[in-house]
Amino acid sequence: MCGRYILAQQAKFERELRLGRIDWSFSARYNVAPSQSVPAVRVIEGVHEGVMMRWGLIPFFAHGVPPRYSTINASIERLQSAPAWRGPCKRGQRCIQVAAGFYEWHLEANGRKQPYFVHLTDHEIFGFPGLWDRSIAADGTVIDSCALVTVPANELLRDIHNTGAHPGRMPAILAPADFDLWLEGSAPQARAALRAYPARRMAAYRVSTRVNSPKTEGAELIEPARGDEPSALHLLRPVTLGSPPARCGRRGAPSTEPLVEQLAPPVHAEAATDGAQHERGAETHVCPDPPADRAEHYRADEGE
DNA sequence: CCAGACGTTGTT
DNA sequence: GTCTGG
DNA sequence: CCAGACGTTGTT
């Protein structure tokens, strides 16, 4: 899963995003932690806007009070059933938390928590598909917050989280070209976008435990750990672009997760805030599905 | 996610 | 707000 | 019916 990540410079994201409204402000970061304000893209009335939102979703029914339980990750299996995710899902409140890489921890035999930096080898930046919600505190303060979606881990992340029994988790990841699929696609298209990124287009390496503390910051956090040796985790060497497909060789049963119900199409901001408290009026506008050809364009790339 | 705190009374 | 547990 | 929860991951 994902509880810490990094950001590239704001301009780098804006060059790839074609935003209609820029309401965010941030610099390159190397240790973004939950509860912090993070940059995200959402579509309001057809306008792609870059905004800052609290990472750790505060449901509208929580009235601005952060829950005691964790709401930084939304498991794909629970999007439709969990109260915290269900509302945003129904209202189509999808967003993308932009990122340039993230960290995962490997618990070693001696109890040490060894962090790994994970990134894509084919894209400098990417996005975590997420959900957002708006919560209003007793004093009227409006808080927009978000959570990123997690899926069963691919080979790379499964090895970092070397737990035996269960599959292990990782954040769903979108290449820039697929951002709009999640933000504006039909329910099935958005659903299809939630997949583990192919392991062969990702790489991971050990970094200093300095990143363990959420108070540290700086580019040195993503430098390879000093004195690194080929570890027992032989699979954790960087994977290079164009490496052999490594297709087949599927070990174990393919994880047959129960199919998640469909997501609602995105709706307007008014519907998002009003719809929660009131009956849907006839004027409530639901975005029409985009042309279906996009669905074909989105080729399945499973099997990692 | 990890790190760090985890409590009270009553005030220099 | 909505669902589960008692 | 009302009260209480509302979440995730990994368990070296």
Added chain:
DNA sequence: GTCTGG
């Protein structure tokens, strides 16, 4: 052990 803060 468990919760809060970043």
